[in-house]
Structures are given as structure tokens and as C-alpha cells.
Amino acid sequence: MNKSNDTHTQSSTTLPTVSTHIYPRGGLDVLSREEVARLRDASADGGMHELLRRCALAVLTSGSASDDPRAAQELYPDFDIQVRQQDRGVRIELCNAPAMAFVDGQIIAGVAELLFAVVRDLAYTAIDLNIGTCLETSASITDAVFRLLRNARVLHPGDPNLVVCWGGHSIGREEYEYTKHVGYQLGLRGMDICTGCGPGAMKGPMKGATIAHAKQRHRRSRYIGITEPGIIAAESPNPIVNHLVIMPDIEKRLEAFVRMAHGIIVFPGGVGTAEEILYLLGILLREENEGLHFPLILTGPTGAAPYFEQIDRFIRLTLGEAAAARYEIIVADPELVAKRMTAGIRKVKEQRIAQQDSFFFNWKLHVPLPFQQPFVPSHEAMAALDLHHGRKPYELAADLRRAFSGIVAGNVKEEGMRRIEAHGPFEIHGDADIMQALDGLLQAFVQQRRMKIAGDYRPCYRVVR
Template sequence: MISVIQPPEAMALLSQIEAESLSDTAYGELYDLYRNCSLAVLNSGVQTDNAKELLDKFSDFDIKVVRNERGVKLELINPPKSAFVDGEIITSIQINLYAVLRDIIRMSTLSPRHILPTGMDENSLSHGKMITNIIFSILRSAQILVAGKNPNTVVCWGGHSISKAEYDYAYSVGVQLGLRKFDICTGCGPGVMEAPMVGANFGQSKQNSSTCRFVGLTEPSIIAAEPPNAMVSNLVILPDIEKRLEAFVRFGNAIIVFPGGPGTVEELLYILSIKLLPANRHEQIPLILTGGRESEEYFNTINRFIMDTLGEKASRAYKIIIDDPEEVAVQIKKSMEMVKDHRTLIGDSYCFNWTVQIPEELQIPFVPTHENMYNLNIVKDMEPYKLAATMRQAFSGIVCGNVKEFGIRQINEKGPYVIRGDTGIMQSMDRLLADFVAQGRFKLQTHEYKPCYKIEM
């Protein structure tokens, strides 16, 4: 089966180098990235969390960027049938295919010289500021930054492998957020990444409104494992997990954390590292942890882990609300006013938080090889924000070994990652991960889970 689609005018004009770099004759890293991300989008709504299985299932899929007299066209060869209705590609999937083309091209061309004014040397900015400006450039290119709009974006974090009750609760919170016409931003996959969007869509329909945006922020190795859910209206692909997480924090105005697994703990440790950095003590980053009554013990476990490893100060950085979707939305609405007042006072943008300081440990990409995971050496005498950042790397590695093609291949070849550190911290981490295994929070599959990690005390 071959299907041909014509990109919109903004994406129809590619340079010769851009088009050739994405052609199947190039057979380079960029082409593979483009093909894999496109395949993930074409599988939107499919419940999977294994990149290798998805790529193997559609090994005969190909996508060609063909230049012609009208600009370029995309040829889809053996695409998933689920992406089509009566022979026509589903509109939302087609739009997100254009987003893949846009962001992969952006990644291939983006460098410091593309974001600096003429005459400014790239050495004039710190490495961290350069990364932040690159993230801003990607989000602006995706047209999700709206100048002058009051703070309105709620980031929702949580797991892809959750129970029906947890999904329903996240949906109920989404309804309350939709009734208040908030934009929803998630990691764009299944589970908690979908439920608040579905709920918010229903909530805003009750207000006879269609103003809400459903923004999905992802990165190449995650989108390959977890295709976008069907609700995503604005898809953005960031170059790596660190830039994706920074984009969440700078683009979002408030954060809600629902139940999840190691990926959710990674996100929580990321924002706690930022909140524990002394330079951010005046920053307004509302953070709520919430779930239904059945999730109360889950959050008690998370809170105990944070207390045992990072201390009471870290536990004061968030509020836990159990089984009260309306109260969550009420608190978010109140916090939006605080965010607006703070941004107005300091003259910062409503749509992109420039002033929050991101520790260098959170900006530099962490590659979870066996050696890098072993060398983390997580110890108690680190500054709290550094300890949170280092534990974030450990959980990032576990996520990689769990769902990403690179990590799965490494685990198959060399066995589980070894994580080591102070006995007390390792015991807390081991208890938390054991609870996740018992609760089925690692994988969507129902068969017995084989851990991709080993805790060394």
C-alpha cells in the first residue's frame, strides 16, 4: 500500500539538503529518526510501550520525501491501516506527521548560530542559556507559545501503565480543568498522558467552548515506544529527555502528578531538583500530587521515599490531594493567579518561564550505559538538589532499559543496570521499585516483569 500526502505550504518548501537528508537513500541517523517517529504517529492510539516490538511489526514501513514542482510530497509505504478511514488518512494523524517533519528538520539544522543575533558570538552565552534558547526556538517554531495569553497551561505527569480507576480519576480531574478552560500538556502517550485530555475535552464541551489546546511534548526514543494518544492537537518532538523535561517546566504554568511508575518518579525528581535549588526559592511553580482513594497508599509511598532521601524540605514543595478532582482544579486556578502576579512583577513571559534556574545536572543529556549507571554513586552528603538530579538520572536509566530500543538492546546484551550508593538511599529506592513491580507499573504487558536494574548496597 502506498499513500501520498501533500504537506501544508509552510512545510512544502524544503531545501535540497533538507529533503535529501530525510530520503531513504541517505540511510543515515536522521532518516532513521524521521522514519521511526513517523511510524509512531501513524500508530497514534495504539497501546504499546515497546519500541522494538513496534518497529519489528512494521519493518516494511517506509516514508519518502519526494521533491516535485509543487514543493515536496510524502509517500507512505505500507503504513499501519489504523491510520486510515475509507482510504483517507485521519486528519489529526496527518497534522502530527507534519509536526514530525517540522521538528526533525528543526533538530537537524538547529545550532547556536541559528538562535543568536548577527554579530553575537556563541561563547557570549553560557551552555545552559544556549540550551534554554534552543528549547524556546523549538517551541516557538511549533507555534505553541502565545504572546499575551494569561497563564493557562497545566502539565499533567503520570504513568502509561495504570489501573482503570486511576485512569478514570485522571479523566475526572481533566473534566474539572476543562470546565475552567485550561490548556492541557502531557507526554502525549497513553494512560495518564491521555486521560486528562479526554476529560478536559468533555469539560470544555459542557462550556460550549473549543479553546483548549492539548499539547504533547515527547522525544524520539519515547515516541517510538509510546505513540501519541488520539487527543493530541499540538505535537512537539524535543531532541532528548532533558530538553523535553525543561520544556515542560518552562512552558507549563502548573504541574499535576498522577500515579505512575519510574518515569513519573523521574519527572517528580526533576522538578524537585529545580525547586530545591536555592536560586529558585521565589519561583512560582505550583505542584500537586493527586489520585483517587485507591491511590492514597501509592502517594504515601512516594512521600515516604522523598522524605527518606531528600528530607522534609522537599516534601513541602508539593501538595497532595486525594480523591477530590474539583479541589485540584480549584487549587490550580488559584495558583494561576499567583503565577500571573509573579510573572508580572518580575517582567517574565506568561508563556515561557525564562527566570527559573535549571541545574546543569538536569540539562546535560545523560546516556544510560551500564558504565554511566554504575558510576552514579548516589550518596547522602550531596546537596539536596544535586541528589535529586542524580536520582533522576538513575530513574531515567530504568525507563530507558524498560521501554526504549537503545536500553532494551543494552539489557539483552549485558544484563541489568547496576545502581549503587548509600545503603539507606538504596534501600528506599529498592522498596519503591519493588512496590512498582508488584503493582504492575513498569509495563503494559500482563506477563511477569523481569527488572532491567539491580540495586547494589
């Protein structure tokens, strides 16, 4: 049990809060004194403390309906978290924490687990992994991704059964219900689910799978959420996530998805989903990955058919027919999606056995350095993207991925939003037909309300034709 005591509840000028301390169980409680001291230092004023505070607040407000990363901070301006050393291990002190994370003065067990994951991953990244100082080659970055996932204890050596589900956090009821139906069909077939951990299409498959797992008496279900510090505040973990992993940046998050996945399903979404699709297709288009089995299905309800038609046209225009050959589009048939994915994963298992590759981490997948290096979406970097024909498809995919990543940053990441407020929208340049298709795709996202959960959307970009 996660013990919580000495609880004090108060009503601030915003919302009710709780001040208490808790003791982690399972992992953090067996650290050495030196490691505990490092955790304490990681949460001291300056350095990692503000990042720790923001990520912890996102977890404590799990289920929030806002995708504004500053909303929780405005509602709980006096929240703080400190990591203290005790003879028994670690004590986490919470000051003015959101009362919604507690029941009768006790922190909700699932929330406590996710909170411990935040402390674990941020401390490991800042202290043990030494991100940013030694990661200069593709192999070293992949090794860092592996170590982060291993440290989070999400690499399990069982039969391949992990389906990564991508899709938007801002989707309508029909699309959300469809994601649940797909998750249910996957769960009936023994599949575990991994998503970006947030609401919408990230929550639906997990919710559907929980019912199916219960029916099949699937006892050790895994609902893995992989996020990163820049986006967790806008997409706080949904309550079904039972394994949370915080990667240092979006590029390592994306690599974690494709290294762990035995197959990927894409539901309707916005720019973040388009970024994910382009990332994976750019990798699969590499000659080194030509014969690699990697089931990829794009699916949604009947009403989402035009969405996928537009995505398909954009991919064929920019990356060509070879890219389109790497995925299948299935509309309004959750059972067929699950059957095709299950069959695809059987082929993945056969290939991993033949190639003597691990089931839990796809070492054979070649991820080139341009897909691994962090992209900082400044106005200058966005304007310099080379979105023109004549490049190798995977090179164009890398820059298209960066363009969508920059728009995500301008929409929901605090640093990106500040850049837009200070300097106006990003400008994106390229060949006229690519810019026309890109503008049409982005305008459709706006009209279909795929950019924001609530409120009017003000574009953070301008397409220059």
C-alpha cells in the same frame, strides 16, 4: 485539507498497509526550495532517515496498546517514509504504512498533523538547531528549547492556563478514570492540557478536558504532547493530541515541560513519573528558584493513597522537608485539585506581571547545567551515580533523576533494552537506607504493574546495598 491520493492498499504478511503520498498544510508547505531539499536529505538513507522512519511509524500506529518500542517495527517491517521536493512545497511519500491510519484510503486528519510534526521537528533539530555542536552552556540549551517550541508553534501569549499532567502510561482503570475527572474539572475552568502525549495518565486528562471545553464552548483548546525520539515508539501519541512536539532528548523534553507549564499535576505512575518529580524538585530546591510560584499537586483516587505515601517518604528521606514543602498531595478530590491549581496559576500570573516575565515561557526559572546535559545510561554511568547523603539536595536529586532515567531506558527505549540484553541489569549503588527505600519503591512499581502495560516484567536493574 491534507490531500492524499494515488493510494494503494495491500495485505502484507503481518497487517494491512497503505502506500500513498500526502501534502502538508500549514507550515511545511511554505518552505523554500533549499529548506525542502534539506528535508529530503534528512530523510535519505543513513543519517536521520531511520530515526524519521521510527518516529513516523509510532505516529501512524497511534493508540497502540504495546509499550515495546520494537513491536510496531516487527508488525510493519516494510514501512518507509520519504520527503520529496515539489514546486508547491513538500510531498511526503508513505510506503506500506499501517492501514489503521487511514479511512477509505484517506489518511486521518489528526494523524496527518502529527506526522507533519515529526518531519518538522526532526528536520529542525538536525538541520537548523545543530544539536550537540553548540550547546555547551545552560543559557544556550534553554535558548534551544525555546526555539524548538517556537518552531512548533506552541508558544502562545495568552493568559496563563497551561497545566502539565505527568503520570504513568501503565495504570489501572480506577486511576485512568480519575485522571479524566481531573481533566474535566480543569477544562471547566478554561485550562489547557500538556502531557507526554501517550496513553494512560497522559491521555485521561486530555479526554476529560475535551468534554469540559465543549460544554464551555472553549473553541481553541490545546492538547499538547511533548515527547522525544527514544520514547515515542513505546508511548505513541494518543488521538487527542493536537499539538505534538518532539524534543531531541529527555532532558530537553523535561525542560520544555517546566518552561511552558503554569502548574503541574502528577498522577500515579512508574519510574518515568518518579524521574519527572525528582527533576522538578531538584530545580525548585535551587536557591535561585526559592521564591518562584510553581503550583505542584500530586493526586489520585483513594486506592492510590499508599502510592503517594511511599513517594512522599522517599522524597523526605533523600531530599528533605524543603522538597516536600514544594508540593501538595490531594487524594480523591478532582474538584479541589482543579480549584487549587487555578488559584496557584493566578499567583503565577501575578508574579510574572510583577517580574515582567513572559506568560508563555518561564525564563525566570533557573535550570542548572547538570539537569540539562544528556545522560547516556551505560552500565558504567549507572554504577557511578553518587547516591549518598551529605550532598546538596539538588545535586542528589540530579543523580536520582538519572538513576530513574536509566531504568526507563532499560524498560522501554530500544537502545537501553539492547544494553540490558547484552550486559545484564544495571547496578545502582548508594547509602544503605537510600538503596533500601529505592528498592522498595521500585518493587512496589513492579507489584502494582506500573512498569509494563502487558506481560511479565523482568527488572533491568539491580540495587546493590
